[in-house]
Amino acid sequence: MPSSPTEFGVALVFGPLDSVTGIVVQSDSHTQRFALDIEVMDEQGRVITNRLDDSRNEITIEGVVSTEDSVAIGSKLTYGGVSYIVKDVTDRGSNQEFRKLSVKGIKYQEIA
């Protein structure tokens, strides 16, 4: 006969990766990919070589605005220990919500 069942907790990773000045971060999305992805096929069309290079880190951060104009396109933004170039900032609002900001940034492999 089994002993009395006992439930144990398992700690997980919770919440956004970091914080941003001027935004109360609600969510983030971090994508890593290679910009250079070259496949070489043999005579039968099967991939026999794959060259992956020029990695990119892409971040999308969504949050509620606490200070207006706190993030500008073209500026550097450090988030989760990575320094991104801010490529896209969308500021949106409606008459029953707090204003929200969406920030997209890219870290290029060869740009510090």
Place this chain on the structure above:
Amino acid sequence: MSSLIRSILEDKFSAYLAANITDTPVHKGVTDDVRSLPLIIVSASNSKPDKDLGANPLGNYQVKMEIYVYSSADDDTLETHRTRVSKVHGLMSDVAALQSLWNYNGSEGKLYACWIEADEEGMKSRNYGNMITYTAVAVIPPAV
């Protein structure tokens, strides 16, 4: 001043209505006042952290405000009662006036918005009654 968002809103809104509707006593939601008809009750029945801010609400709340207007059918006509209700509607629809109840520098917190959700009318015994429901979005005062 209490830093409970419900108390803040009840204090501000009841004082505002009392200043502008002088022929009807205005009470707050839960008090030990002796009450007689006609009367208006300003009750902040529920507050919850604003959903936009998730796990980090920073003192920002959505508050359900219920304003009750009661009149006695023995003393007032239905038209008089509805005029009383209409005054509450008019005063509560002036969002700029409501926002100006908070001081300009934000040390008392801030009212962002207040909008009507419903107006329900009923009659029980010889009393007319309306419950007008509003949603207010506000922040409590900052730490000092």
